[in-house]
Amino acid sequence: MFFSLPVLLSTAIFITSGQCSSHTIPVRSSPKNSSPVPNDLQSISIEFSYFPDYSGNKSRPNEFSKNLLHNLESLTGVAPKVRVGGTSQDHATYFPDQEENVKLFYQNPTDDQPIQINYGPTFFESYHTLGEIKFLHGLNMNQNSSIQQLQDSATEACTSIGPQLHLFELGNEFNFAPGKYRAANYSLLDYVEEWNSKSAIVKSAVQKACPGSFPGFMAPSFVLLDFIDDTAWTAEDLYNLGYDKDNLTKELCFHNYMGVNEPPLPPAQLDLQRTLMNHTNIIQSLAQHIKRAENLAYLDLPYTLGELNSIANQGVNGETNVFGDALWLVDFSLWAAVHGIKRLQFHQGLNYRYASWQPIESKGLPPTTRPPYYGQIMVASAIGQSKDTRIVNIPLSEDTESAYAIYNGDQLSKLVVTNLRAFNQTTLDRPHREYKFHVPAQYRSARVESLIGPGSDALDNITFGGISYDHALNEGRPVQQHANEETRIKNGLLTIVVPDSSAVLLTL
Numbered sequence: 001m002f003f004s005l006p007v008l009l010s011t012a013i014f015i016t017s018g019q020c021s022s023h024t025i026p027v028r029s030s031p032k033n034s035s036p037v038p039n040d041l042q043s044i045s046i047e048f049s050y051f052p053d054y055s056g057n058k059s060r061p062n063e064f065s066k067n068l069l070h071n072l073e074s075l076t077g078v079a080p081k082v083r084v085g086g087t088s089q090d091h092a093t094y095f096p097d098q099e100e101n102v103k104l105f106y107q108n109p110t111d112d113q114p115i116q117i118n119y120g121p122t123f124f125e126s127y128h129t130l131g132e133i134k135f136l137h138g139l140n141m142n143q144n145s146s147i148q149q150l151q152d153s154a155t156e157a158c159t160s161i162g163p164q165l166h167l168f169e170l171g172n173e174f175n176f177a178p179g180k181y182r183a184a185n186y187s188l189l190d191y192v193e194e195w196n197s198k199s200a201i202v203k204s205a206v207q208k209a210c211p212g213s214f215p216g217f218m219a220p221s222f223v224l225l226d227f228i229d230d231t232a233w234t235a236e237d238l239y240n241l242g243y244d245k246d247n248l249t250k251e252l253c254f255h256n257y258m259g260v261n262e263p264p265l266p267p268a269q270l271d272l273q274r275t276l277m278n279h280t281n282i283i284q285s286l287a288q289h290i291k292r293a294e295n296l297a298y299l300d301l302p303y304t305l306g307e308l309n310s311i312a313n314q315g316v317n318g319e320t321n322v323f324g325d326a327l328w329l330v331d332f333s334l335w336a337a338v339h340g341i342k343r344l345q346f347h348q349g350l351n352y353r354y355a356s357w358q359p360i361e362s363k364g365l366p367p368t369t370r371p372p373y374y375g376q377i378m379v380a381s382a383i384g385q386s387k388d389t390r391i392v393n394i395p396l397s398e399d400t401e402s403a404y405a406i407y408n409g410d411q412l413s414k415l416v417v418t419n420l421r422a423f424n425q426t427t428l429d430r431p432h433r434e435y436k437f438h439v440p441a442q443y444r445s446a447r448v449e450s451l452i453g454p455g456s457d458a459l460d461n462i463t464f465g466g467i468s469y470d471h472a473l474n475e476g477r478p479v480q481q482h483a484n485e486e487t488r489i490k491n492g493l494l495t496i497v498v499p500d501s502s503a504v505l506l507t508l
């Protein structure tokens with residue numbers, strides 16, 4: 001990793017009154033019954049229509065996006081995977097003769113997403129600008145007027161993306177199809193039959209054009225959340241009905257959001273604390289996935305969240321674009337990792353209010369690294385390069401805090417603590433919490449890397465481990481802003497002060 005010259009502390013953090021929990025928290029010396037966390041847990045999903053904005057093309061690659069993805073790879077040794085899909089994938093039509101990479105048609109110019117996407121062969125240049133990334137490529141399941149369309153788009157994808165194609169995806173959130181993409185009486189069985197037939201068409205077209213083993217699919221890409229889905233569709237029923245009887249699926253994929261951007265909206269700051277900066281709520285949100293993964297374990301496929309982010313419908317300003325969202329992302333990711341979820345593809349789109357970065361200037365907003373990216377950096381740092389990282393939760397008592405122990409194989413190597421109490425940056429005194437961990441006696445000191453910003457409501461000036469990844473400094477490359485600290489461990493007692501609205505990674 002490249003660092004520019006350290007600059008002096010520009011944002012000193014004044015920590016004042018806080019509460020001390022006097023009891024010490026025991027940390028297990030080894031991780032029982034946990035499975036290794038994949039190094040690319042922290043991955044990305046990009047809205048199909050905006051993929052060229054994120055990646056650029058051959059003549060104008062997007063170096064900023066490349067740098068930000070590369071930073072994650074430097075930390076874990078494995079490049080994040082990138083899924084190209086989302087709602088716009090089911091509105092995208094491939095035209096082999098189109099010169100422009102992409103033509104977007106909006107119903108209203110201010111809409112978050114186009115209603116129609118026409119793309120041509122040069123769209124696929126964007127798969128070769130980001131380095132050694134593996135992609136999950138979305139195919140349109142909605143269009144049902146032409147089998148040729150489906151075949152051509154799949155064939156072009158396999159020939160153009162080549163060995164960087166990890167998997168296909170056929171259809172996005174098709175649990176919303178009844179009454180939207182299909183007649184209101186479109187049933188789960190109708191879906192099973194349609195997907196089985198179309199996936200077979202994709203497979204045979206791809207095998208003709210790209211001989212060798214067929215990459216396979218991630219599926220079914222449903223978002224089964226009661227606050228946005230009113231069908232009775234379940235993943236368990238889906239597989240009981242003979243979904244993917246030919247076993248073309250290589251990874252199970254479901255989507256997750258913590259809430260939805262839909263009126264009536266509560267005040268953003270209130271919802272930030274209640275919904276995102278809330279460990280109990282994070283546990284509840286992931287519980288349904290953990291249960292489903294257990295129910296589907298007989299399929300013997302990795303369970304992933306192939307598209308997720310904080311608040312559905314592209315997020316909410318003041319809630320998902322602020323630093324508190326980064327703290328949500330850290331706690332959510334670690335809880336998911338503890339419970340065996342294999343990949344988290346955080347969804348991105350141009351001007352989206354939960355995006356980890358704005359890739360190009362648009363709607364008056366310059367390219368910017370956003371707070372959620374720093375959460376991703378912290379999680380990648382916590383996982384690190386070990387091929388045998390294991391994570392165990394350390395239970396704490398409040399909704400607004402969490403802690404994790406991280407092991408390299410059997411060896412305790414790191415601790416993470418989050419303090420999820422909201423803190424408004426205009427307030428003078430920043431409260432904190434103090435933790436005392438009891439760790440095995442051989443440890444003498446720990447390196448302290450903080451994820452911190454001026455407050456949970458801050459839009460910028462965020463650092464992790466004293467490093468900024470802002471666009472303005474060095475196009476997203478790491479720039480050391482202030483020094484990290486060490487803390488001494490006395491007789492196995494590690495004491496750490498964590499300011500409200502911040503998190504620490506302690507490396508033993």
Ligand SMILES: *[C@@H]1O[C@H](CO)[C@@H](O)[C@H](O)[C@H]1NC(C)=O
Binds near residue numbers: 057059100101102
């Ligand atoms: C490549 O990107 C540049 C800058 O956005 C654009 O002007 C050019 O038309 C693009 N090339 C293709 C083939 O789309």
Ligand SMILES: *[C@@H]1O[C@H](CO)[C@@H](O)[C@H](O)[C@H]1NC(C)=O
Binds near residue numbers: 144182194
């Ligand atoms: C899609 O098209 C196929 C072939 O024309 C047809 O058999 C099928 O019923 C159609 N499905 C839907 C849901 O319209």
Ligand SMILES: *[C@@H]1O[C@H](CO)[C@@H](O)[C@H](O)[C@H]1NC(C)=O
Binds near residue numbers: 183184185186
């Ligand atoms: C579903 O609705 C369509 C009209 O939208 C109708 O033609 C069809 O018969 C219905 N199918 C079933 C199984 O009820």
Ligand SMILES: *[C@@H]1O[C@H](CO)[C@@H](O)[C@H](O)[C@H]1NC(C)=O
Binds near residue numbers: 245246247
């Ligand atoms: C698919 O996998 C199931 C369970 O592992 C197996 O019983 C079935 O024979 C497989 N089907 C095919 C077509 O390979």
Ligand SMILES: *[C@@H]1O[C@H](CO)[C@@H](O)[C@H](O)[C@H]1NC(C)=O
Binds near residue numbers: 273275278279280400
């Ligand atoms: C956190 O979420 C839980 C469950 O949704 C809720 O009961 C609790 O009140 C929330 N806590 C805060 C601090 O908002």
Ligand SMILES: *[C@@H]1O[C@H](CO)[C@@H](O)[C@H](O)[C@H]1NC(C)=O
Binds near residue numbers: 269424425426457
């Ligand atoms: C932070 O506090 C200031 C001063 O009390 C207030 O005006 C502002 O709205 C608060 N910001 C948030 C995001 O709550």
Ligand SMILES: CC(=O)N[C@H]1CO[C@H](CO)[C@@H](O)[C@@H]1O
Binds near residue numbers: 010454
């Ligand atoms: C408090 C603080 O350090 N604010 C800085 C945040 O970053 C902007 C530039 O992005 C600086 O102008 C501020 O001084």
